[in-house]
Amino acid sequence: MNLYDTIAQSLIRSTSDVFSTMLATELPDGEVTVEETVEGATSEPNDGVVSFIGIAGSWAGTGSLSCSAAMACRVCAAMLMTEAPSVNEDVLDAVAEITNMIIGSVKTDLETDLGPLGLSIPTVVFGRNFKTRSAAAAEWIHVRFFWDGEPLRIKMCLAPSEKAHAVHHGGNSACALEV
Amino acid sequence: MDSDVLVVDDSAAIRKILTRVLRQTGMAIQTIHEAGDGQEALAVVAQHRIDLVLSDINMPKMDGLQLLASLKASPQWQEIPVVMITTEGGETKVAEAVRLGAAGYVRKPFTADQIKEKLVGILEPAVAL
Numbered sequence: 292m293n294l295y296d297t298i299a300q301s302l303i304r305s306t307s308d309v310f311s312t313m314l315a316t317e318l319p320d321g322e323v324t325v326e327e328t329v330e331g332a333t334s335e336p337n338d339g340v341v342s343f344i345g346i347a348g349s350w351a352g353t354g355s356l357s358c359s360a361a362m363a364c365r366v367c368a369a370m371l372m373t374e375a376p377s378v379n380e381d382v383l384d385a386v387a388e389i390t391n392m393i394i395g396s397v398k399t400d401l402e403t404d405l406g407p408l409g410l411s412i413p414t415v416v417f418g419r420n421f422k423t424r425s426a427a428a429a430e431w432i433h434v435r436f437f438w439d440g441e442p443l444r445i446k447m448c449l450a451p452s453e454k455a456h457a458v459h460h461g462g463n464s465a466c467a468l469e470v
Numbered sequence: 471m472d473s474d475v476l477v478v479d480d481s482a483a484i485r486k487i488l489t490r491v492l493r494q495t496g497m498a499i500q501t502i503h504e505a506g507d508g509q510e511a512l513a514v515v516a517q518h519r520i521d522l523v524l525s526d527i528n529m530p531k532m533d534g535l536q537l538l539a540s541l542k543a544s545p546q547w548q549e550i551p552v553v554m555i556t557t558e559g560g561e562t563k564v565a566e567a568v569r570l571g572a573a574g575y576v577r578k579p580f581t582a583d584q585i586k587e588k589l590v591g592i593l594e595p596a597v598a599l
Contacts, residue, residue: 312579370483371483371486371487380482385483388481391481391528391578392578392579394557395556395557395558395578396557396579399557399558402561410528410557412529412530
């Protein structure tokens with residue numbers, strides 16, 4: 292199994308595991324796609340909630356979760372067993388923590404092959420009509436899940452770090468995303 | 471005697487979940503204190519008699535391993551059991567936590583049973599009235 296397959300399978304497993312354990316929800320299998328971005332590429336306008344976590348080590352990159360505001364509220368309500376009528380601090384915190392658990396679990400899976408990796412503290416963005424811009428060329432592995440018909444997108448990019456591989460690979464940049 | 475427990479996590483959501491889970495364990499718990507990072511946790515420990523600390527590892531300002539090291543370096547607080555609750559499933563961080571004196575660790579995502587299992591032998595069961 293190559294690295295992309297390993298990441299995709301780990302994203303599916305860890306997302307299902309987190310939703311099952313923390314939200315008492317069984318997600319159907321996700322759909323995997325690979326998206327290549329070029330440096331400076333800007334996405335279509337987005338609405339909703341996006342959560343990011345940086346990954347660092349001999350390999351570096353970003354893991355992210357994105358969904359609609361309604362889905363974020365639903366995640367929070369299921370996680371905290373409380374009402375979440377609109378996006379507030381609790382909702383953003385719940386989405387950040389779910390992202391942390393999913394990407395943290397994938398990180399643990401990958402450390403077997405890639406060595407120790409570190410995670411940043413999650414960053415969460417909520418808004419309307421915002422765009423993301425790739426700071427470097429990268430291949431993103433997307434896994435799209437549906438929860439009662441509404442999409443939830445988990446994605447990750449990972450590349451050898453510049454410091455560790457600059458000599459051998461000519462300075463391949465780790466992927467990064469700007470909002 | 472009922473115990474005081476300190477829950478340390480930068481996620482308010484996780485603190486709420488752990489507080490709920492702790493109340494459901496059937497253990498004799500009097501008060502559950504909360505802190506958002508290691509520095510806040512040390513301030514709570516200085517003000518209250520804490521019988522157990524449940525702490526995340528990845529936190530801003532002072533992380534869980536630094537908190538653990540600070541508690542174990544203190545003659546006053548070194549006997550307080552510390553259970554790490556973390557997404558860090560890798561051997562490096564876990565081994566470091568054990569080396570520093572953690573009483574155990576639970577990986578996120580966690581179930582209520584996994585939390586309860588870690589409390590057995592640390593906290594007393596509640597006495598039925």
